[in-house]
Amino acid sequence: MQPAGPHPIHDEPPAPSDPMSDYDVHRIRQEFPTLHQEVNGKYLAYLDNAATSQKPRSVLAVVDRYYREDNANVHRGIHELSRRATLAYEGARERVAEWLGAADASEVIWTRGTTEAINLVAATWGLDQLGDGDEILLTTMEHHSNIVPWQLVAHRTGARLRYLEMDDQGRLRMEDLDAVLSDRTKLVSVAHISNALGTVNPIQEIIAVAHARGALALVDGAQAVPHRKVDVASLGADFYAFSSHKMCGPTGIGVLWARRDLLEDMTPYQGGGEMISVVGRDESSWAAVPHKFEAGTPNIAGAVGAAAAVDFMEGVGYEAIQAHESSLIRYALERLKEIPGIKVFGPVDPAERSGVISFALGDAHPHDIATILDSEGVAIRAGHHCAQLVMRHLGVTATTRASFSLYNTKKDVDRLVEGLEVVQEIFGTG
C-alpha cells in the first residue's frame, strides 16, 4: 500500500551491481520503505545513520503484529494474551543474548537505549562501588552519554574522572593508557566506535589492560552493533551498552549486557512493579536478575522489534555488511578528496574507521551545509554530535557528518559530493 501524503514514493532505477560483490544492495533497499521518497523534490539520500537508521519491513511487521495479536502486560496475567506477550518479550531477550554471545539470557537487561544503560551502571554499580578518590577513566572521544552520567556519580561519591586523549587523527593515544590508569581506577568506560569521527578503538586491548590494573570495563557499543559482529564473551568486557534504533530496530529500546555476577551484586535501578519479590512496609526484596532492573511495564513491542532487527542484520550477514560499508567509506573518502577546501577529520587509514565521515568545507558553517544538502535531498547531520570534547580537540564548534548504513550506495555518496558542489557554488569555497 502506498501511503498518501506530500512525499511521493517512487523507486530509483537499480544501480548497476558491483560485479566484484554479490551483495545486492538494491534488494536490501527494497526492505526499507522510508528510503523510497522524495525530499524537497529530490530522491532521498539518507546519510544520517549514526543518528538513527531506517527500519526494515520485518521489524515494522513484528511490532505491528505484536500490538494487533498478542498485546498484554508481561509476567502478570494468567490469561492467554499475557502468556504470549511474556513469551515474546523473553524470547526476544534470548535471541539478543544468543546474538551477543552472552552466557545467559538473564545477562541482558532491557533499557530505553545506550544512554539509559550507561546511566543504570552509573547509578547502581557506580554509587555502590565508587568512593572518595576512586577514578573512572574515560576518553575525550566519548559521546556525552558516556561522560555526564559519570560526572553525576563523581560529584556524589568524590570519585575523579580521568581521560585518555586522542591524537591528531582522532585515535586514542594508546601509548598513554598505562599512565592514565592508576591503582584507584575502578572503571574504564569507552566507546567501541566513535560517533563523531568513526574511529574504531582497539577495545580488546583496552579491556585487557584495564583488567590487568584491576579495573572493570564498560563499552559503549552504540556505533558498533550497526556495523560489526559483537561477541561480549570474546571481547572480555564487563558491561556492554547499545541501542536498537541505530541497527534497524525501534527507538526507545536498548540493552545493557553485564556479567551475571556483577548484576547479582548491584542495587536495583528504579523501584516499582516487576522488579520486586516481596514488598513490606519498610523493606522489600528484589526479583531475580534481569527483572530486578526492569521496573514497570517494559517496552514489550520494542523488545520484539529489537530481536527482529537482530534477525535482519544476521540475515544480511555482518561480514557482508562490513565489506559493503568498508568499500563505501573508501569510495567516499576518495570522492571527497576531489572537493577543494575540504578537511576530513578522523583516521586517515580507512581500515581504522567505521560508519562515519566528519568534515569541514572552507568557511561554510556545518548548519549551512546541512540546509543546502537537505535542499538537494541529502540528509546528513551538522553540529557537535553530542561530543563537545571531540569538537574542542579538533578546534571547531561543529562538523558536518555523513554516516553510512548497510543500505547506502555509491550513488548516495555521489549525491553527497554533488550537494557539496552546490555548497561551493554558494559559498565560493573552492
Place this chain on the structure above:
Amino acid sequence: MSELSLSSLYQQLILDHYRNPRNKGDLPDKTVEIHMANPVCGDEIRLQLRVEDDRIVEARHVGHGCSISQAAVSMMTNLIKGKELSEAEGLARRFTDMMHGDEEPARDKEMGDLRALQGVSKFPVRIKCALLAFDALQEAIKKTRSGD
C-alpha cells in the same frame, strides 16, 4: 525546495555580513551583556550594549555560528545603534513577524539589511538561527529596564 529559495536564503549580502561581520568584538564600556546559545546547534552570541537614557548608543557582539545567525546579529547591531529601547523593541517584533511569514516588514526600508533574511522564513529549522540575535536584544532591553 527549489534552487530559487536556496538562492534567496544565501544572498550575497548575507554572506558578506557572515564573512565581514559588523560591530564584532568586545565593547569595553558596555552597560549590559546577554549570552544566548542554541544548544541544538551550538550557535553562540554575546550581545553587548551601551545604553544611556533609554537609548542604545553602542552595540557589539562576540560569538560564532552559522551564516544566518552571524549575519543577523551583524545587521541588527548596525540598525539598533542610536535607537531608543522602544524603537529597538519594535524592530525585534517586526523581524520576528517577518520570520513567521509576514511579508510587510520585508518591504520596509527601516528594516535595512535585515530584509535580506526574509528567505529564512521558508526554512523552518533555520528560523531559530535568525532569531537568536533578537532574543538576545529583547533580553538585554528587559535587563536594562529592570535595572540589573
